[in-house]
Structures are given as structure tokens and as C-alpha cells.
Amino acid sequence: MSLTNRYGDLEISDPQALRALAHPTRLAILERLQRHGPSTASQLSPYVGATPSVVSWHLRHLAGFGYVKDWDGAATKRERGWQAASRGYRYVAREGDAEALEAARQLQVEHFAGAAEVPMRWLEHDEAQLPAPWQEIAGLSNTRVKLTRAELAAVEDGIEALLAPYVNRIESDAPEDARGVRMLRYVLPEADAEQAQP
16 A cells, blocks of 8 residues: 555555455544544544454454554553554555455445434534534535536545645644544535436
């Protein structure tokens, strides 16, 4: 796996590495490490809904594919510390690799299932606690646009170029009034323009 994109994401095309991540507990572990920093299996356990021993097993599995690595900042030497190997990851297609494509689809199913609850959790737990100006700028955008594949690729590239400086900024360098913002973007081309839903 390589780190060759603007975000410093792991780029994955190996079917085994994709399948290794297509598990709800592993996704939850990796997301927690990416969003909240290094941790131990015991600390991760309540957030991912698994016992520390199960979390340890999943962490070792993730480490075998380069998603996580050792962290030496654990409070005690008895427990192993872990950190995410990168801020994110993405699937990179290899032409004609049907096995990788199917593994990526399995991973996408897990992503969609996990992300489906995020907006409602935000509405129930976070939104009301935000100051009014933050509430006004937050929310859902649902826009349909007609694009060629090349145009869609250019839009995605432009969004990535715009976000990259903020994604890569060291958190301690952010302005005092900055807060974490989760951006969920679904890019859903329609299967047949003639039969597309309005």
C-alpha cells in the first residue's frame, strides 16, 4: 500500500487487504484511532463494542495489512499501544481485477452501513449543543447534477484539492475556534439516466 495522494491516505488495491477491513469492528477500531489518536485495546473496547482480547486480535489483524502500527506512548508497559498508520484510506482500482473490485464492494457495504447512523447521531447528540452560527452552516446537501465520468473525476479532484490543506494541517496548528467537522460525501452516479429517479 502506498501514500501517494493529497490526503496521505493509504491506497489499497489488494483484495485481501480490502477484505481485512470489511468488518464492522475493524472499521470501528480504525476510525477511532484515526479520529482520536493512539490507544490501547482496553481503551478502545467500550467504543467498538468488543472485549479487549477481541479488540487486540483485530488490531493485530489490521497491523498485518499495514492499517495500524505500534505506539510507544501507552501508560503502562503491560498493554500494547496502537496508532493508525495514516489519516485515511481509499480503494484504488486495478484494471481487470474482479476480485479486488468485489472486495472493495464488500468494504463499501460496511462503510455505507456504518455511515447511515452518523447523521442521526449528530442530530440527537451534537447539533443542539452547537452555537447558532455552527448550526446554520451544518447539515445535508442533496444535489443532482448531470456529469460525464471525466467531469465527475474533476469535481472529486477539485474537492480533494480544496480540503487537502485542512486535512493535512497538524491539529495543534488549527485556529483556536476550529472544531472537528465530519464530512460525509456520497457520490452516487445513476445507473441509467433515462430511468433515474427524480
